[in-house]
Amino acid sequence: MRTNSSGAHTGLRHKKKSRHAQEITVTDPTLLDDLGNVKKDIDTILLHLNYQTDPDLIDSYAYQLKSAYMRYKFLLRQIQKAQ
16 A cells, blocks of 8 residues: 555555556546546545544544545546547
């Protein structure tokens, strides 16, 4: 797993900027905005999850994280279809 600048695990594997990143900029800007927002959501959820000790809140963040990952994957597929 990778970590973001604050040291939290992102769980996402990203390639460094490549020609693929250039292709994405051509697609619908709202999809890219949504993808960026979901990425921020994932980072925020992971930060909260890393500091929780209450079992109910840990479960809640785990479900939120799974949901955010599913949205992220969906948006990536939509971006690929749009190209």
